[in-house]
Amino acid sequence: MGDTESTSVTPPAATPIPEGNDRYHAIRMRARGNRGDYALDARPVASGGQATVFGATHKATGSRVAFKRLRFRSPDGMARMRREIEAAQRFGNHPHVMPVLDSSPTHDWFVMPLASESAQTLAAVLGTTLALRGLVTAVCDALREPHQRGWIHRDLKPDNILKLNDQWAVADWGLGRRPRGQTTDPRRTQIGGQFGTEGFAAPEQSIDAHAAGPQADIYSIGQIIGWALTGEQPRANVPLLPADGPWRAIVRVASATDPARRPANVDNLLALVARELDDPPVNPIGRGAELLTAVRTGDATALERLVEMAAQHAGDYDLYMEILLDLNDSQTRAAVTANPAAVGEIVRGIPDLHSGTVTLEYGDVDRLVTWLLVIARHAGGLGEWDLLEDTAEGIFYLDHWDRWRVQADIQSWLASCFGQAASIVAAALERNPDIHAHFDSLTSDRGVDHRIRSVLSTTT
Template identity: 45%
Template sequence: MTEDLRRHVLVVGAQCADAGWLDRLEEAARGLHSVLTDPAFGVCVARTGEHPSLLVGATIASDDIRRAVREAVRRAGEENAVLVVAILGHGFTPTRGADLYYMAADSTGTAGSAINVRQLLLEAVDEPGVEGIIALIDTNHAASAMPDSRSLADGLREGRTRLSVLASSAVDEAAFDLQLTFTLTDILRVGLAGAGPSVYLNAALTRELRGRIVGQTVGHFTYDNDPWAADNLWLARNARPTARTAPGATNQIAQRLPAAPAATSVSGPTRKTYHPVRASAQGVRSDYSCAKLPVPDSGQADVFEARHKNTGLTVALKKLHQKHPSERQVARMRREIEIGQLLDGHPHAVPILDSGSDGTWFVMPWASDTAERRQEALQNDPEELRALVDALASVLSTAHQGDWLHRDIKPSNILYLDNRWVLADWGIVRRPRGLTTKIGRTGTFIGTAGFAAPELSVDPHCATPASDIYSVGRVIAWALTGQTPLANVPLLPSQPGPWRSVIKKATQQSPERRPQTMNELIALIEREHARPPEDPLHRATQLLHAANAGDTAAADGLLSLLADHPQDYDLYVGELTQLDALHAGPALARDLPQAQGILSTLAGHVSGDRTHGVRLNDARLVAAWAHSIAAYAADEHEWDLLEEAAETMCIWDAGWNQHHPQDNITRWLQSLQGHAAAAVASVLRAHPDSACHFSELAESRATDPLIRHAVRGR
């Protein structure tokens, strides 16, 4: 696997009212996006702002999706990156065997109102610079999204195309519950046993999905014809690269907890630094020399700063207090060693480097800082706090998949190691149900008061992942307020904001009212922190003012903004028509394909839309503006631009028949000669409802014969 390869992602989950509401669409999209952008798994770049990497909701139109895909492909091409595209929701095929069409908010079940997914993928893989496209399609009829090899080989890149597609090809309601997305997300979090260091869209993954999904047929398609590629296209780092059993754990336990990425796949200096310690580990306590005094507040065992004698490396040695500890104390430490070995290699878990066979001590890397000591940074740096929460969610999600619960999440147990957050002190972890060695050993209360969920004081053995989620919420509250929480007393930031809402929902007294999984918690956080999209009208007004002052970059920017918002009537009719032709004409001519799209879109607004009725003054302005662009194009011999502008002019003139612009257009038509007259005459012949408004020119011998003929209507 190529570690330095840039990876981009776009997850689309558009609701379509015409096809029926999908209750779990947003949850599915957010969960998949979370795992694909997790540095431990999908390693893709998450984006927010004007071009986010997650597009979900009930107002996403077809053009929004095309624009988002176009922008994601462009970015991937600029960085020679792999792009992962996930399309979730409703799909249909017009006839048996036809292409898959994806339905958005404005789709009505016709091909013209929806998105041809096969064509979308073919255009994406043809983008120069894109290292490859991985597509995940979870809709009904999704098998029809698979391109054929001939189409790919005949593309612009002359066969050097790389595309992998995974699709669920259900035809009916089975696709509506998004089984493929939820199951795939779980597999990427948990890992695929025996698949090696990476998860690919191949037979192994397909077999696993088919074994778990009922009512749908899962298929994959891969076309990789680039002889210079350094590696195959991989979907995620594998959280379970080999089937292994940690020392001291039973095979049954190892199977219940999917191990995180192997130590060899962990980034950062930890592996290199501590490899000599692990390589020479013999389970001999005397291999380490400890400081005289333990770290303050070490909890139920002493933690010493220690030195590995053979290498001189500084490590942390944790050992039980007493020389002859109780059975309960030894059992807890054994559990901590066990879970540490099972989570070995996860970037947000502390690796176990060495341990004693009697279960009374173990060695781990030395972390010089904790969340407790970095509270001020967490309070003042939103990115640092989010990094901590994401780290906890990542490692706890892996543990929860195997039915292991931490039950003691608090600031002093969250360490800062190699510039990343790791969760330590699993001493009171609850093993998977049915594998606990002695129910009741923990008593009727467990955890740290204030951070522990209320149910841990009643029946800690029957806790659920919601108990750990409560503790994460209390850690967030502590970080933002600087106050140590009191048991069963709400602790919230004083000011409203996204974190306040997250804390409030995560720390509900009743476990059933909290998010039930780490994926749900992350989805809640992303939902609360999502910024509403900026109204493009404000930006357009700024660009318009600068463009009319002679700023060519502003004129180009305004046209680009218009191209990105084709359904915005106010932008086209209210702003574009205010751009002086002296500035608009050259800007349109600099990018003719974009100009054609803008002018065609402006023509499409001739009847208004659901929220805008066309006012007569607007009709006069549009016809006059289109005429001014056509006049500029004729003067500059920009024939393509002339034809598009004249077309738009005629459409608005035919629709609204306004005399004031017609007077100016008549004088202009009378002045045309040569190629300009020929081009405009052709447009007039195609729009007789507009040409008839200028029929007076038919008898004008001063007018070019082609124009005279066109306005006669024959």
């Protein structure tokens, strides 16, 4: 038996239909709770429990809709339909929650978009990880706000997950539980009675459905996963485990008999799904060592793969100091030629090396500057001006350590810059006035490009 709502609860104002559903928006704007606004098909598209669903046409717009009406006007049936209408009005603006477009003032019928399919009818396509994960993610997204607001669906099953506009939408909140204090006469939900759909309903729903929390819906999701992968109907209170694979671990946890052993909320369930299904995170230093070895043995693609991986982990101290700086000058120049954009990402990560718990030592600074000078000279020779600018910034950032061992090399590089390269380097120098004194001897060297001498002279 379901809950009966207290008469003090007033259904909220209808939420807007998601953008892109203009035809449904038009129906919602014309909604007036009038049964005569809809022409029902002769035969229902679904029938079960206390209600029947017909395809119908909204006369004013000609749009096709689903018309759900009670088979019998019983107090329990109207209470369930009222709850279904209220949930859809509260949460139907979410793309994964089925909205209500119009409804009877006496809660004996309502209108919703006409779904093309359901998880039940699309069972054959849910056997792939991609399709099944899409369904699970959509259901979790649909339940997030209701759960946070104290609503529990309590009847998740394949028939209640519908395909609308190529997206999954959770429907049929008739057995839903409102937030504490807004539900009902507890005599209507009998302790010890069957509540929900056998096999998909959580064990605690047959003990005290009033006490069911978000973990009850998570149990149902676990059973839906098992159903999709095995093709079997779940049995009451028995987790339907796939034979093997990562989904088995997910179902085992999600459909644990004890609610306390299940994920506490949908985000925890999604995190579990990600842990089991996603590729393990890359260990930059371990992967870098493998690629560096391959580079040294002549693997033609290893260098490019190393650079791409390092760009994704820019600012990783160990990766720079133990892998990238162990490339010889020829290999570093080859990396710049092959993928200057990725090398730029790596160079821009230089300031991140001196952050958090990592402190750059003098020897680190010397090695980094020497490496960056190789990149800078080659980037200038190739006309890779963005990379040259980024590299110059990295060099000048490190020169704040005032390492005399490498300042002679920096000075030699500055003296070699002419034309467009000199313009870019001069602009970077201008942004770093604190280091100009390190190179003041260049201001009197007529062999140095005038733009670099001009910047240095203004602050020395």
